[in-house]
Amino acid sequence: MQNFDYRTPTRLIFGRESIVKLPEVMRPLGKRVLLTYGGGSIKKAPVEREQSDACINSAERKEARPKVKLSLYGRVKELLKDFEITELPGIQPNPKYDPSVLDGVRLCKENNIDVILAVGGGSVLDCSKAIAAGACYDGEPWDLITYKVKAQKALPIVDIITLAATGSEFDPGGVISRTETNDKVGYVDPLLYPVCSILDPVYTFTVSKKQTAAGIADAMNHTIEQYFAEDTTLLNDGFCESMLRSLMVNGRKCLENPEDYTARAEMMLCCTYGCNRILSLGNSPSGWPCHGIEHALSAYYDITHGEGLAIITPRWMKHILSEKTIDRFVKYGINVFGIDSSLPKQEIAERSIDETYRFFESIGIPMHLREVGIDDSRLDEMARHIAENEGLEHAYAPLMEQNIKEILVASL
Numbered sequence: 001m002q003n004f005d006y007r008t009p010t011r012l013i014f015g016r017e018s019i020v021k022l023p024e025v026m027r028p029l030g031k032r033v034l035l036t037y038g039g040g041s042i043k044k045a046p047v048e049r050e051q052s053d054a055c056i057n058s059a060e061r062k063e064a065r066p067k068v069k070l071s072l073y074g075r076v077k078e079l080l081k082d083f084e085i086t087e088l089p090g091i092q093p094n095p096k097y098d099p100s101v102l103d104g105v106r107l108c109k110e111n112n113i114d115v116i117l118a119v120g121g122g123s124v125l126d127c128s129k130a131i132a133a134g135a136c137y138d139g140e141p142w143d144l145i146t147y148k149v150k151a152q153k154a155l156p157i158v159d160i161i162t163l164a165a166t167g168s169e170f171d172p173g174g175v176i177s178r179t180e181t182n183d184k185v186g187y188v189d190p191l192l193y194p195v196c197s198i199l200d201p202v203y204t205f206t207v208s209k210k211q212t213a214a215g216i217a218d219a220m221n222h223t224i225e226q227y228f229a230e231d232t233t234l235l236n237d238g239f240c241e242s243m244l245r246s247l248m249v250n251g252r253k254c255l256e257n258p259e260d261y262t263a264r265a266e267m268m269l270c271c272t273y274g275c276n277r278i279l280s281l282g283n284s285p286s287g288w289p290c291h292g293i294e295h296a297l298s299a300y301y302d303i304t305h306g307e308g309l310a311i312i313t314p315r316w317m318k319h320i321l322s323e324k325t326i327d328r329f330v331k332y333g334i335n336v337f338g339i340d341s342s343l344p345k346q347e348i349a350e351r352s353i354d355e356t357y358r359f360f361e362s363i364g365i366p367m368h369l370r371e372v373g374i375d376d377s378r379l380d381e382m383a384r385h386i387a388e389n390e391g392l393e394h395a396y397a398p399l400m401e402q403n404i405k406e407i408l409v410a411s412l
């Protein structure tokens with residue numbers, strides 16, 4: 001087992017109506033809040049709350065309590081009525097450095113912001129993390145994101161996550177895109193852990209089938225990226241196998257009935273665990289190869305991250321299946337998909353890859369790059385970009401430019 005030095009400082013408040021703790025969480029962090037959000041889902045998603053006790057007389061108390069309906073945005077504004085709120089709306093999926101990070105940094109400086117409240121999916125939170133660091137730095141925020149300069153400080157971040165996928169709510173990373181240079185860069189710094197993440201599965205009821213499926217694929221891939229490593233433990237393998245089974249079972253239930261609270265809740269927790277290293281403490285590094293490849297796809301073509309991963313994953317698996325890796329595939333096939341352990345190893349391994357493909361296909365993910373608008377015209381350029389920037393020659397199964405190109409071609 002490898003040495004590690006690990007700490008997750010993020011407070012998680014999980015469950016129905018956990019938002020009521022928002023003022024208590026925010027108060028010690030300051031009064032001036034930058035509220036960040038995306039393209040408007042938080043203004044559409046209806047949120048029910050009970051009328052406050054003050055509004056209900058004792059006779060009514062015996063009856064079922066009346067509910068008040070308002071949007072998540074309305075609920076946040078209502079709970080933070082005593083705070084000074086500046087807003088940064090319009091953060092896009094695959095959040096952009098320009099304008100969102102730059103606008104956010106400017107707003108923080110102009111308004112002397114104390115704390116950022118991110119309400120939305122991983123893109124909103126990732127963008128907020130880059131803003132949090134940029135707001136405490138005098139130079140160009142890109143210097144921090146690319147590690148040219150080490151951040152000394154960041155504003156505190158609180159989030160209300162509305163889409164189960166990335167695990168950004170429990171990790172110190174964010175991924176920022178710079179369109180003009182086709183860069184999509186992962187920025188990780190312990191300063192970027194959210195102070196607190198509020199997770200109410202009800203807020204994910206309105207997530208579309210497409211984004212729900214992409215979230216399942218993203219969290220499954222986070223687990224797979226950590227499972228396929230040289231040095232692993234029985235403990236971590238068990239965590240990962242259980243995560244994968246839970247994501248498949250509960251993910252399907254979420255797609256069949258988007259308002260299934262129990263399934264949405266378990267899926268949400270699985271996703272939260274995905275990226276904070278808890279599944280692989282003591283493992284040797286795996287290099288996260290599918291993410292290395294996918295980040296280029298979404299940088300060049302702005303596709304949905306989870307869909308890109310689902311397309312790449314089985315092709316990557318096929319590509320790296322070898323004498324060295326076969327035992328991992330056998331264990332994965334038996335413990336995740338229940339493949340008959342008496343079959344020959346090669347057959348179990350190949351079936352496990354087919355099962356992975358078929359699962360993603362069965363939840364409605366387009367399984368070819370062409371279906372998400374990517375043709376063969378820029379594959380060479382992307383393969384070179386990935387080989388030069390992602391360090392995949394050090395991955396569990398090392399990938400050179402030619403290997404990356406072959407995986408991309410097989411994914412077309």
Ligand code: NZQ
Pocket residue numbers: 037038039040041042045091092093094095120121122123124126162163164165166167168171173174175203204205206207208211215218275291305306
């Ligand atoms: O913009 P709005 O209107 O909010 O709509 C969003 C967006 O269109 C919508 N949505 C979010 N919550 C909703 C909802 N629609 C209805 N009801 C709700 N409750 O969903 C769309 C996608 O949102 P986005 O935030 O982009 O999705 P996701 O959470 O999957 O985040 C993807 C981004 O995270 C990065 C990805 O690369 C990508 O840029 N990642 C971040 C990681 C991290 N920080 O640890 C790790 C991941 O591997 C990943 O790379």
Ligand code: ZN
Pocket residue numbers: 166218219221222291305
């Ligand atoms: Zn991911």
